[in-house]
Amino acid sequence: MLILLPPSETKRPGGRGRPLDLGGLTMPSLAPQRAAVVDALVALSADEAEAARVLKLGPTQLGEVAVNAALREAPTMPAVDRYTGVLFDALDAASLPAVSRRWLGAHVRVHSAPFGPVGALDPIPSYRLGASATLPGLASLKKVWADAVTAALAEERPRFVLDLRSEAYVALGPVPASVRSAYVRVVSESEGGAARALNHFNKHAKGALVRRLAEDRPRVNSLAGFVSWADAGGLRVRAGKSGELELFA
Numbered sequence: 001m002l003i004l005l006p007p008s009e010t011k012r013p014g015g016r017g018r019p020l021d022l023g024g025l026t027m028p029s030l031a032p033q034r035a036a037v038v039d040a041l042v043a044l045s046a047d048e049a050e051a052a053r054v055l056k057l058g059p060t061q062l063g064e065v066a067v068n069a070a071l072r073e074a075p076t077m078p079a080v081d082r083y084t085g086v087l088f089d090a091l092d093a094a095s096l097p098a099v100s101r102r103w104l105g106a107h108v109r110v111h112s113a114p115f116g117p118v119g120a121l122d123p124i125p126s127y128r129l130g131a132s133a134t135l136p137g138l139a140s141l142k143k144v145w146a147d148a149v150t151a152a153l154a155e156e157r158p159r160f161v162l163d164l165r166s167e168a169y170v171a172l173g174p175v176p177a178s179v180r181s182a183y184v185r186v187v188s189e190s191e192g193g194a195a196r197a198l199n200h201f202n203k204h205a206k207g208a209l210v211r212r213l214a215e216d217r218p219r220v221n222s223l224a225g226f227v228s229w230a231d232a233g234g235l236r237v238r239a240g241k242s243g244e245l246e247l248f249a
Contacts, residue, residue, distance in 0.1 A: 005110045008087060011083055019075070027117055042071055068128055
């Protein structure tokens with residue numbers, strides 16, 4: 001099973017790892033796209049005012065321009081530790097035992113805007129870039145990433161993909177039709193049994209789910225296998241619309 005996570009806008013600063021090595025990241029076929037986006041983001045950072053406009057930064061966020069300018073020289077840390085926020089706080093990867101962290105490294109990809117999907121333990125620097133940005137000199141990030149990421153996912157040949165990304169990041173690399181997958185929506189049950197989408201608890205439920213998976217490390221190769229694991233663990237899931245899975249929180 002391969003699990004796709006969205007990134008977070010908030011990130012932990014610093015790190016102790018060596019500077020970014022694009023060639024050493026998971027899914028090496030994405031190296032040309034990674035280099036193009038990083039180069040464009042660093043070049044943009046030479047003009048603080050233009051960078052603030054393109055990235056929609058407020059006056060208190062201008063320090064993010066310097067963060068982007070240092071992308072190639074800044075220290076790194078594992079992606080799963082770099083991101084903060086509701087989902088990653090619920091996952092709390094730093095508190096997991098080594099065997100669970102290795103499982104995350106093998107089974108989880110975090111879909112970033114500048115680097116595409118990276119392995120959970122891939123070392124990355126801090127950055128500021130969202131899925132909807134268009135960098136000077138490049139097409140939209142959707143045009144840069146979508147086909148390349150879909151092809152890279154196909155090359156990994158996962159038997160089953162659990163897609164926990166936001167729709168904005170799905171657009172930057174849809175799961176190929178040849179791969180069995182399920183897109184997860186977090187819901188609650190309203191009166192009459194209808195499922196109602198949740199916003200506030202959405203990210204927390206996804207982070208908690210991935211933590212449970214890392215702790216249990218199940219051998220899941222299909223949607224049926226995932227549902228069986230979830231049922232056995234007291235999690236409530238059910239098939240939603242075509243290709244979707246509802247997770248009750």
